[in-house]
Amino acid sequence: MKEKGLLIVLSGPSGVGKGTVRKQIFSHPETAFEYSISMTTRNPREGEVDGVDYFFKSREDFEALIQQDKLLEYAEFVGNYYGTPVDYVKETLESGKDVFLEIEVQGARQVREKFPDGLFIFLVPPSLSELKNRIVTRGTESEDVINNRMTVAKEEIEMMNLYDYVVENDQVELACDRINAIVVAEHCRRERVEPRYIKMLEVE
């Protein structure tokens, strides 16, 4: 029986830099896991490409997929849907490859229920004040939106106890190194590899 891949879930508060970290990880040619592209109803930001950064969908199309149970998780966040198409994830894991999701905190909770053995990584800013700075300098949000996001972020940091690992995004490259180390380490976890060795002993 082929060994199944590992489901790697990167999440964290809005504005922490999940997308930047994910892009940096996948810019390395030696990255051995597969990225599951999310689906969203929000408008593309400048430079974002449909089918690369997200699958951009209408609200109607998204809700139809929910009805058809074609989403591993979905969440409504600041007025937009975000979700993960389920078929790609299941097929890739079955083929033995690791799958990497970069999703919002609400969605991560749903994935945890369906994949309790997944590897859940929470990305945090060095401090909440830095989170605020990042949102402000993005320069596209009103004061109300920012305050709303701060409240959400505080709740999300309190939700840290859903996760297996917490990675500080102090420097993007360092955060990527930590995430890659976590994946390497998880592949060495005894629960995952012990059956292989027990089998080896029986053969010999």
Added chain:
Amino acid sequence: MKEKGLLIVLSGPSGVGKGTVRKQIFSHPETAFEYSISMTTRNPREGEVDGVDYFFKSREDFEALIQQDKLLEYAEFVGNYYGTPVDYVKETLESGKDVFLEIEVQGARQVREKFPDGLFIFLVPPSLSELKNRIVTRGTESEDVINNRMTVAKEEIEMMNLYDYVVENDQVELACDRINAIVVAEHCRRERVEPRYIKMLEVE
């Protein structure tokens, strides 16, 4: 309160290359953890230096230290004692530094009882037959000793369920990379870092 260091325990069957892996790890200047030198009553092998590879002690001295409760763990293995002086380990952990032990399987079991939160890594050969090759090519053991070691090794592999991680020593440098990744990952484990973030939220 200062955060305590992590106790890293590398163990595995005799002949698997624990010492070689440990030396390779500590040959890297960026290695941030401290090596706890073991104590033994066995004779030094060629090139081994007292106070560097081991503290070499007489049987009488070693047994006196057992009586004084000055050993974190000790084991008798193929007719010799091996042990870990306890004071160095405790002081270094208290100072916030990680401590690295390279010890036999019997000793690791004792450390697990005293440090359940330690990070226990089991080093295994790619196959049991390779383990046998390694012992043979070491060329200093009789057939009986080799067969005895094989029996011990099979028992030890069955003891894998004491450990958190299993690292295959297919190539020394790869094994070192995996061990370093495991240490990085463990420092990101939510249970270890969550209290820091909860405190941060309270302050803000």
